[in-house]
Amino acid sequence: MVTAQDVALAKERIGKYLHETPVIRLQNLEEALGCQVYVKAENMQKTHSFKLRGALNKALSLTPEQLAKGVVAVSSGNHGIGVAYAAKMLGVKATVVLTDTAPEIKINEIKGLGAEVLLCELNSRQALAQSLVDKYGYIFIPPYDDEAIIAGQGTCGVEIVRQLPNVDVIMTPVSGGGLVSGVAIGAKGEKPSVKVIGAEPAVVARYSKSLEAGERVGLPKAASLADALLVTQPGQANFPLVQKYVDQVVSTSEEYIAKAARFLSSEGKIIAEPASSITIGAVLEGKIRFEPQQKVCFLLSGGNTELSFLASL
Structure with a gap:
């Protein structure tokens, strides 16, 4: 714990x-x-x-070898922004899976930080992110768990x-x-x-x-x-x-x-x-x-x- x-x-x-x-x-x-x-x-x-705090702590705890693979996150918006910011700061690729109801302001902020955005239904986010982990070897940065x-x-x-x-x-x-x-x-x-x-x-x-x-x-x-x-x-x-x-x-x-x-x-x-x-x-x-x-x-x-x-x- x-x-x-x-x-x-x-x-x-x-x-x-x-x-x-x-x-x-x-x-x-x-x-x-x-x-x-x-x-x-x-x-x-x-x-x-506040989501930047957790995203940074997780990203900075990864090894250079893990970061080089790129990162992926699921988010309703703010966690995705935090992950995109951390990834840009560290010079790594980021993909954010957002709920299809995410506000436009959050979508645009994530894209503006250089991350790729994928939209899907709330309860499908985890499966889509996992498929990207399996296909590309991305490191998953969870939103809370x-x-x-x-x-x-x-x-x-x-x-x-x-x-x-x-x-x-x-x-x-x-x-x-x-x-x-x-x-x-x-x-x-x-x-x-x-x-x-x-x-x-x-x-x-x-x-x-x-x-x-x-x-x-x-x-x-x-x-x-x-x-x-x-x-x-x-x-x-x-x-x-x-x-x-x-x-x-x-x-x-x-x-x-x-x-x-x-x-x-x-x-x-x-x-x-x-x-x-x-x-x-x-x-x-x-x-x-x-x-x-x-x-x-x-x-x-x-x-x-x-x-x-x-x-x-």
Whole structure:
């Protein structure tokens, strides 16, 4: 299992290639959310998403011989951008298999970084990527179900606690579980008392149902405004880590994902994807409540979205 030491090693490995994104207090949001509000602005990361952290950590852990074969990834967008960025930085070929519902802005960003893009249906991505591994010998860089990926994402948690030592709670979006598990391990390695809470779309509440069942549960695919959070089953490596380190996972309805994205942009003056706003949506919906004195850091996972899309919500 991934440890706090693994996260610390990841931070040492990737730190010089990343922005240490700021933690910002958003006092305009505090009355509505009922706590002291801070955000970890990963929407201001080099690729406008936290996904660069895991992609870089995985890529930098590969041997020169492995990298020379080229890499392949499956993604809803942001992981693909991170892999494409890492591949360009290292001078290797990258292919990204995207869901056919991926936003145009993410497709264009991946192509702009020099990677090849293939589109297919959500649940066919893995099979297509595996066929490329078998045919060309590419090295697969998973989006979440991998120890190096989890450790890389966990560097966010380390930074939050170091930047805001008296933080009480960290909230992150949840999909396959790489971010929330990594952040919980990294943050609790720095400050064991900090609570970590995840939020996922109610239409695909795979962690809520799996934690209740005590085992990984697969759900039918679903559409959501939070297009980056549509994985239908918890990752095999991620689920036991979430069970051990994450304090709670809540779900957010589509109505409140949209309300949160509007609220964050209008009152917080922050441009972020709906997937980034899902944690704020959970609080607005009353799925979780905080005390006024609690310092809560909401991890804004990405900002790869069109302004026109946010305006349409």
